[in-house]
Amino acid sequence: MKSIQINKYGGSDVIGINDNVPIPKVSTGKVLVEVKASGVNPVDWKIREGYFQQMVPLQFPATLGTDFSGIIKGLGENASAGFNIGDEVYGQASVLSGSSGSFAELVLTNIDNIGPKPKTLNPIETSGLPLVGVSAWQALVENIGLSKNQKILIHGGAGGIGSIAIQLAKHLGGFVATTVKYEDKEFVRQLGADEIVDYTAQNFEDILQDFDAVLDTVGGETYKKSFKVLKNNGTIVSMLEQPDSNLMKQYGVKAIFQFTETTNERLTKLAQWIDQNNIKVNVKKTFPLAETAKALEYQKDNHPRGKVVITI
Numbered sequence: 001m002k003s004i005q006i007n008k009y010g011g012s013d014v015i016g017i018n019d020n021v022p023i024p025k026v027s028t029g030k031v032l033v034e035v036k037a038s039g040v041n042p043v044d045w046k047i048r049e050g051y052f053q054q055m056v057p058l059q060f061p062a063t064l065g066t067d068f069s070g071i072i073k074g075l076g077e078n079a080s081a082g083f084n085i086g087d088e089v090y091g092q093a094s095v096l097s098g099s100s101g102s103f104a105e106l107v108l109t110n111i112d113n114i115g116p117k118p119k120t121l122n123p124i125e126t127s128g129l130p131l132v133g134v135s136a137w138q139a140l141v142e143n144i145g146l147s148k149n150q151k152i153l154i155h156g157g158a159g160g161i162g163s164i165a166i167q168l169a170k171h172l173g174g175f176v177a178t179t180v181k182y183e184d185k186e187f188v189r190q191l192g193a194d195e196i197v198d199y200t201a202q203n204f205e206d207i208l209q210d211f212d213a214v215l216d217t218v219g220g221e222t223y224k225k226s227f228k229v230l231k232n233n234g235t236i237v238s239m240l241e242q243p244d245s246n247l248m249k250q251y252g253v254k255a256i257f258q259f260t261e262t263t264n265e266r267l268t269k270l271a272q273w274i275d276q277n278n279i280k281v282n283v284k285k286t287f288p289l290a291e292t293a294k295a296l297e298y299q300k301d302n303h304p305r306g307k308v309v310i311t312i
């Protein structure tokens with residue numbers, strides 16, 4: 001089968017297509033899925049560049065890719081969990097968690113890392129959903145517990161996580177402020193944002209106050225300045241930064257670093273919410289498998305609205 005692989009860490013030039021990768025063998029607790037499409041996330045070029053090599057050193061050649069949508073082709077022992085061969089599913093298959101990598105014609109992953117595909121999305125839209133959708137769900141529903149009329153600031157509202165998080169926060173009844181660049185204002189307005197701050201022209205921390213929660217998808221100075229907009233006992237969830245205990249004490253707020261885990265339960269609930277509420281996944285651009293190197297550069301350099309997807 002065809003897979004997109006690297007033999008060392010580096011830039012676009014380390015990526016190659018391998019036409020003769022053996023099909024992974026189905027084993028206990030695992031599921032084999034024929035991939036229809038694979039969504040690109042910042043984590044994919046971060047893996048390529050070696051960001052995680054201290055935590056999980058890769059064995060080369062390593063297949064890139066995390067998110068996917070596809071059709072079940074094989075189930076190992078103890079891996080039925082209500083699924084059957086032929087089912088349309090979506091989920092994750094990163095080599096960082098011992099799976100086979102999703103930029104490939106077939107993937108082997110843990111049965112707990114898949115869920116039933118949302119019926120209202122096509123396979124391309126679906127493949128853009130697992131990491132960003134579960135990130136938004138875990139942050140807003142589980143870590144923040146956002147409820148009706150609470151105020152939340154979502155940084156990077158036009159990005160993968162931000163664009164789903166805005167729709168979820170509105171569904172939960174929240175008042176949503178978001179930071180974007182000028183060109184993305186109309187996009188996030190259509191997603192439902194109530195207050196939009198152009199971060200290239202305005203200081204959000206001088207404009208917004210008394211927020212119940214912040215979802216930080218940017219990190220750095222944006223993370224630090226966010227404490228100022230929170231009310232006492234508010235919560236900040238960051239996708240990038242470990243809790244800053246000095247700022248927590250100074251502002252009397254809770255800070256959480258979120259490590260997103262795409263479990264079967266979260267993927268199932270996410271798909272149900274998508275189907276019941278006609279939620280959109282905005283796919284900005286698709287690339288064929290052979291142009292995966294270009295797709296990763298496009299995601300990294302252009303910060304597109306919504307998602308970049310590889311079709312297989």
Ligand SMILES: NC(=O)c1ccc[n+]([C@@H]2O[C@H](COP(=O)([O-])OP(=O)(O)OC[C@H]3O[C@@H](n4cnc5c(N)ncnc54)[C@H](OP(=O)(O)O)[C@@H]3O)[C@@H](O)[C@H]2O)c1
Nearest residue numbers: 042156158159160161162179181199217239258259260303
């Ligand atoms: N901890 C975890 O488990 C986990 C899970 C998923 C993702 N992540 C991380 O979370 C981050 C976001 O992921 P994503 O998939 O949403 O990425 P993304 O699609 O690239 O979105 C990030 C958005 O932030 C915008 N942005 C950049 N600088 C900004 C600023 N100063 N203020 C406001 N917006 C700004 C970007 O657009 P412009 O620059 O064009 O404005 C882009 O739209 C990534 O770093 C990713 O690696 C972590």
